[in-house]
Amino acid sequence: MSDYVNVVLMAAVCSWLVAQLLKTVSYAVKYHTFKIERIWGAGGMPSSHSAFVCALAITTCRVSGSNSVEAALAMSFAFIVMYDACGVRRAAGQHAHEINRLRKVVDKLDDEIIEKIDEEVDIEVDETETESEIKELKELLGHTPLQVMCGALLGILIGMVFPV
Numbered sequence: 001m002s003d004y005v006n007v008v009l010m011a012a013v014c015s016w017l018v019a020q021l022l023k024t025v026s027y028a029v030k031y032h033t034f035k036i037e038r039i040w041g042a043g044g045m046p047s048s049h050s051a052f053v054c055a056l057a058i059t060t061c062r063v064s065g066s067n068s069v070e071a072a073l074a075m076s077f078a079f080i081v082m083y084d085a086c087g088v089r090r091a092a093g094q095h096a097h098e099i100n101r102l103r104k105v106v107d108k109l110d111d112e113i114i115e116k117i118d119e120e121v122d123i124e125v126d127e128t129e130t131e132s133e134i135k136e137l138k139e140l141l142g143h144t145p146l147q148v149m150c151g152a153l154l155g156i157l158i159g160m161v162f163p164v
Contacts, residue, residue: 011162015055019048047151053078058159
């Protein structure tokens with residue numbers, strides 16, 4: 001059984017690595033710049049999370065049989081991860097985008113206007129936090145359905161051709 005676990009894990013990790021490399025290259029081509037964070041970062045095309053869980057599920061099916069409990073668990077896990085990538089994580093990224101946009105608008109407001117708003121709304125301002133300490137929220141968290149589908153197809157392909 002330990003040989004199977006290693007093969008399943010190796011296929012999943014291989015799929016994740018290929019997806020991350022493709023994501024880094026596609027980002028560099030699209031934006032004409034290399035961004036080191038893309039090598040390990042979430043979000044983007046293809047979904048490395050989807051690739052990982054689909055390779056895990058397919059390799060588990062090949063090793064344990066598609067009617068096994070392990071295959072059922074791996075497939076269930078894959079669907080949950082892919083649903084989450086398109087839903088909750090994508091929504092969190094969209095929220096971060098809007099919050100970052102609002103911060104830029106607020107930064108452009110005159111200090112007097114901000115003070116007036118603070119007095120009217122009775123907001124307590126943390127004077128210890130400076131503008132340089134306020135970090136922009138990460139927006140690339142989730143995936144579009146197309147990114148998830150491409151990651152899933154990559155994971156399925158790798159899971160099917162990976163030697164067991």
